[in-house]
Amino acid sequence: MASAYSKGVAAIFLTEEQILLAARKTREMGFKKFESISPYPIHGMEEACGIKRSWIPYVTFVAGLSGLSFALWFTWWTSAVNWPLNIGGKPFFSLPAFIPIMFELTVLFAALSSVGTLFYVCGIPKINPPIIDPDLTCHKFAIFIPTNDVGYDEKKVMDMFKALGASDIKKAEF
Amino acid sequence: MMQRNELVVGHKTLKDITEDIVRPVENFPSKGWLGLFLSAKSLFLFYIITIAIVVGTGIGLLGVNHPVGWGTMIVTFVFWIGIGHAGTLISAILFLFRQKWRTSVARTAEAMTVFAVMTAGLFPLLHTGRPWFDYWLFPYPNQRGPLWVNFRSPLLWDVFAVSTYATVSMVFWYVGMVPDFATIRDRAKNRIRQLLYGALSLGWRGTARNWSHYEIVYMILAGLSAPLVLSVHTIVSFDFAVSNLPGWHTTIFPPYFVAGAIFSGFGMVVTLMTLVRIGFPQFKDYITIDHMEVMNKIIMMTGMMVGYAYASEFFIAWYSGNPYERYAFINRALGPYAWSYWTMISCNVLIPQLFWVKAIRRSIPIMFIVSIFVNIGMWFERFVITVTSLHRDFLPANWGLYAWSYYDAAILAGSFGMFLTLFLLYLRLFPAISIAEIKPVMNVGKGGGHHG
Numbered sequence: 046m047a048s049a050y051s052k053g054v055a056a057i058f059l060t061e062e063q064i065l066l067a068a069r070k071t072r073e074m075g076f077k078k079f080e081s082i083s084p085y086p087i088h089g090m091e092e093a094c095g096i097k098r099s100w101i102p103y104v105t106f107v108a109g110l111s112g113l114s115f116a117l118w119f120t121w122w123t124s125a126v127n128w129p130l131n132i133g134g135k136p137f138f139s140l141p142a143f144i145p146i147m148f149e150l151t152v153l154f155a156a157l158s159s160v161g162t163l164f165y166v167c168g169i170p171k172i173n174p175p176i177i178d179p180d181l182t183c184h185k186f187a188i189f190i191p192t193n194d195v196g197y198d199e200k201k202v203m204d205m206f207k208a209l210g211a212s213d214i215k216k217a218e219f
Numbered sequence: 220m221m222q223r224n225e226l227v228v229g230h231k232t233l234k235d236i237t238e239d240i241v242r243p244v245e246n247f248p249s250k251g252w253l254g255l256f257l258s259a260k261s262l263f264l265f266y267i268i269t270i271a272i273v274v275g276t277g278i279g280l281l282g283v284n285h286p287v288g289w290g291t292m293i294v295t296f297v298f299w300i301g302i303g304h305a306g307t308l309i310s311a312i313l314f315l316f317r318q319k320w321r322t323s324v325a326r327t328a329e330a331m332t333v334f335a336v337m338t339a340g341l342f343p344l345l346h347t348g349r350p351w352f353d354y355w356l357f358p359y360p361n362q363r364g365p366l367w368v369n370f371r372s373p374l375l376w377d378v379f380a381v382s383t384y385a386t387v388s389m390v391f392w393y394v395g396m397v398p399d400f401a402t403i404r405d406r407a408k409n410r411i412r413q414l415l416y417g418a419l420s421l422g423w424r425g426t427a428r429n430w431s432h433y434e435i436v437y438m439i440l441a442g443l444s445a446p447l448v449l450s451v452h453t454i455v456s457f458d459f460a461v462s463n464l465p466g467w468h469t470t471i472f473p474p475y476f477v478a479g480a481i482f483s484g485f486g487m488v489v490t491l492m493t494l495v496r497i498g499f500p501q502f503k504d505y506i507t508i509d510h511m512e513v514m515n516k517i518i519m520m521t522g523m524m525v526g527y528a529y530a531s532e533f534f535i536a537w538y539s540g541n542p543y544e545r546y547a548f549i550n551r552a553l554g555p556y557a558w559s560y561w562t563m564i565s566c567n568v569l570i571p572q573l574f575w576v577k578a579i580r581r582s583i584p585i586m587f588i589v590s591i592f593v594n595i596g597m598w599f600e601r602f603v604i605t606v607t608s609l610h611r612d613f614l615p616a617n618w619g620l621y622a623w624s625y626y627d628a629a630i631l632a633g634s635f636g637m638f639l640t641l642f643l644l645y646l647r648l649f650p651a652i653s654i655a656e657i658k659p660v661m662n663v664g665k666g667g668g669h670h671g
Contacts, residue, residue: 068427081427084233084402085658086434094427099435105443123358123367135371145376145454149383152447156387156440160394163436164421167429169397171422179405182398182425184233219424 050218051078053191054202055177056211061087064186067209068093071188074205078194080219082177082187101166105159112154116147175218185212189219223664226320229504233658239501240652241403245412248647251498259639266633270345273626278348281630282622287609291627292346295634297601298483299339300381300455301476304448305484306332307388310395311444314437319660320513323505326653327495327646328488329392334641335487336385338634343377373457380454387447391440397423398433398655452480459604465547466608469535475528479600482521482567485514486593491642493587495651505652508581515580518593522571525600529564543613555620556607559599566596598631 058064061083068081072095081094091098124130125137135142164170177187190202206214227236248256273280283290306328313321344353356378358368368375400420407413423429456476459467492511496503536548551560570592574580579589611618645651 082425083427083430084237084425085398085655086430087427088659090427091431096428096431099432101432101435102439105439119358120370124370128364128367130369132369132371139371142371145450145457146370146379148446148450149376149379152387152443152450153383156390156443159436159439159443160390163394163432166432167423169421169423171424173417174422174424176405176424182402182405182423183237 050175051191051193052216052218053189053194053197054199054206055187055189055215055217055219056206056209057178057181057213057215058186058188058210059184059212061186063210064188065089065093067188067206067211070205070209071190074201075196076190076194079188079190082181082189084182084184084186087186099166101159101162104162105155108158109151109155112150112152113147115154116150117143120146177215177217177219178213189217191219224507224509225664226323226507227505227657227661227663228507231504231661233661236658236661237402237406237654239504240399240650240654240657241406242501243499243647244403244650245406249498252643252647255498256640256643259636259643262633262636263640264636265629266636269626269629269633270341273630274345274350278346280624280626282624282627284619284622286612286617286619287606287621289346289605289609290621291623291630292342294598294601294605295631296339296342296346297455297476297605298598299335299342299634299638301452301480301483301597301601302487303332303335303339303384303388303484304452304477304480305488306330306335307384307444307448308481308484309488310391311441311448314441315445319663320510322656322660323652324488324492324510324514325656326392326395326649327491327651328484329388329395330642330645330649330651331484331487331491332388333385333392334638334645335484336381336388337641338638340381340385341634341637343381373454373461376454377458380451384447384451387440387444391444394433394437394440395653395656396649397421398425399650399653401425402654403650449477452476459608464608464612465541465543466551466604468544469532471528471531471535475525475532478521478524478528479567479597482518482525483593483597485518485521486590486597489514489518489586489590490594493583493590495646496583498646499651502652505657508583511583511586512577512580515574515586515589518590519571519574522567522593526564526568529568547608547611550611551603551607554607554611556603556610560603560607563596563599563603566592567600570596 056067058067064081064083065087068079068090071079071081072093079094081090083090090096120143121138124139124143129137131137177189178185181187188206190197192199203214229235231239281290281292283292309321309328310325310332314325344350347353347356356368356375359365397420400416401423404413404416404420407416453473453476456472460469460472462468489511492506492514496506533548533552536544539545551557570589573585573589579585606621610620
């Protein structure tokens, strides 16, 4: 399991302003694979880290459309093809009556697929992943640069973190 | 420009927020909680026994019979489903409208949704009378043809609506809690707690990339839940409105049911929040009196909306010129069930008018009492709709009364036992305020200053 994680250097910061600045600086230094870790989503962090807008909404759209088409096909096939039953003289294919089912399945497929995709892209569930500092889910922030990142040089990285005012710098696995 | 009030009062650091919120999870329960839990749990056990007797003997133990074939179970089903709606309104619709105050009440309101839907979901299943055949409600390949379900029936739409609603609400709630479970995991001193919350947190670590996807998915789920919640009570109202029965066959039902659901749900949110504030005093800094006031305003507004719907129904009954329709409504207000009609009007339309007065909107004891009346009133609304419409229809041969039995009372009371047991367990086991969501809004209304 350990091979799934990479070794590198982590710097701990104590405020939101510092971590934003540090993330921006790290990106400007040319690092690509670094991670910025925070207890809550920080406004402006995507720009600072150069993260593109999530593509999950496309998955939601396609999944929603599949749910809609599946429901349309299924209500039609069961009610008009596989075993048509005359119920109150209504048409076998009663489209208006099938709309609630189509709506519900659209929502169900879209919601579950979005969450499934979120789990997939975030690589969760993970069993017992290494954490740099337990306070990172409470009140501290961190930047982690793995050793295999572009232009990684331990001394350079340490110096940069020091200059940014990191409260703690350590070798870590993440 | 209008000055916003502070969303989080007291000068809190990030660490204070975490500690305040996880305290109930990490500490031994108070005597008050234990007392409430033991009572709720006893009521829940009583409920389980009642259900066992009703299922074992038959649905005839309840007052349902000809002509009133839908009784306590359906009334209470609609009641609990309605309660759930406020939770989704707070967590999803107010989120989309960027109402930052919703942050501190969203988690608990959504827990209320999940538990209310669980409580509600049992009733139609039990009301079938043979719950062991309930899987027939779903279309599945079977050896009888296959014989499929009737997709033209509102009752089947309801199966899909309620099960989708239950699933999506639970997923939304759980996704919201993942980062907070990680917080509890990282703070855990004892091994069992660390393992348990570690598993629940799914190994969440809060990297910027993860947060970026997470926030988008959270917004998508809010966006999907918003029309979903409206569809659920719309479809519940179709159960009634699609029939030909005077008193049910009205086009106003979908918006009227949704407004009523939000009204009753906010009533329950206020009831629960006043209690949570008493039980966990540190939450008063997050669920402030301003939050309670806003919710009371919504109660008053939705109360007037249902009041308008009641009046509109009467007007349309008269304007339709249909004698059966007219009779159904005159009978509602003056017939054998007039007491339930006027209970409903007093609790839902008259009593919330107290909230015009600011001092009352901000008084915890008064809002608690008003919210209880709202809960009672909204149960009676469903009773009025279901029972008074059924008990007298076109032919006097179909006239009768609902034979309320002790089992009806036991089922109704017991359902509160189930709901409260789940809710009390939630308060102790899960972070009752979203830790990761409250931190970004902690400085709202603090005049631009910041502190770390």
